[in-house]
Amino acid sequence: MLLLTLTLVVIPIIISGAISFTNWNFIEGIGGLHFAGLDNYIRLFQDEAFLRSLRNNVVMIAVVPVSMFIAMILAVLIDKATYFKDFFKVIYFMPFISSFVAIALLWRVLFHPNNGPINGFLRAIGVDNPPLWLADPNYALLAVMIIMVWTTLGFNMVIYLAGLQNISKDIYEAAEVDGASPVRQFFSITLPMLSPTTFFLLITGIVGSFKVFELVMILTNGGPAGSTSVIVFYLYEAAFVNLESGYASAMGIVLLILILLLTLIQWIGQKKWVNY
Secondary structure (H helix, E strand, O other): OHHHHHHHHHHHHHHHHHHOOEOOOHHHOHHHOOEOOOHHHHHHOOOHHHHHHHHHHHHHOOHHHHHHHHHHHHHHHHHHOOOOHHHHHHHHHHHHHOOHHHHHHHHHHHOOOOOOHHHHHHHHOOOOOOOOHHHOOOOHHHHHHHHHHHHHHHHHHHHHHHHHHOOOHHHHHHHHHOOOOHHHHHHHHHHHHOHHHHHHHHHHHHHHHOOOOHHHHHHOOOOOOOOOOOHHHHHHHHHHHOOOHHHHHHHHHHHHHHHHHHHHHHHHHHHHOOOO
């Protein structure tokens, strides 16, 4: 495991960090390496396209608490259900294991501005000018975030269900004897006991929100007008479309540092609210 991590993670990060200080184009080969100092990093924070992608990624973090909240409610309801537990688990988990291409094509049809079922429903209830969704710069990012919530819901729900299995039923029975209502039990027992699970999903969810690529690539290709561009997508464009390997590497290192900082903040903060 250590050898694989070193080969596939650590060494590529070190090499990428070294390339970020050059203006290398990988098509030119090793001979095309030219040291550029901090030019790539200075350019990054003057690049409006990169800053817009960074803002979009920050906004996408909102997907994480929304998905976690809905998943927790569903997990509690399914855990207490008597019938069809396995059926609902499979139904909610299917989007997570489905092909991103299939998901993107499905939602492209649903969000179609003229013939899509979503706008058809909105017109039926009296909305005369429904949003154009993926074709509107003001709503395209929101549409992508809705799809992200839908796709991550099943995974979060299954993890919460696993967490609920670890809570002793004796605690709930004791609470009932003391006269605690179901709502009080949820806030005083379920939430605190699920805090390690919540912490795990929070970290993985935020990291995942910064790694979004497939949906953006297939659905909008970063458009319209760059409204759905994210850092990984912009990195891909810089590296493989514009062939700016050094600039793309600098972007990757900045993304790595940003994710590490966010994870560190969460790791320090969890001491105040996570109960092991």
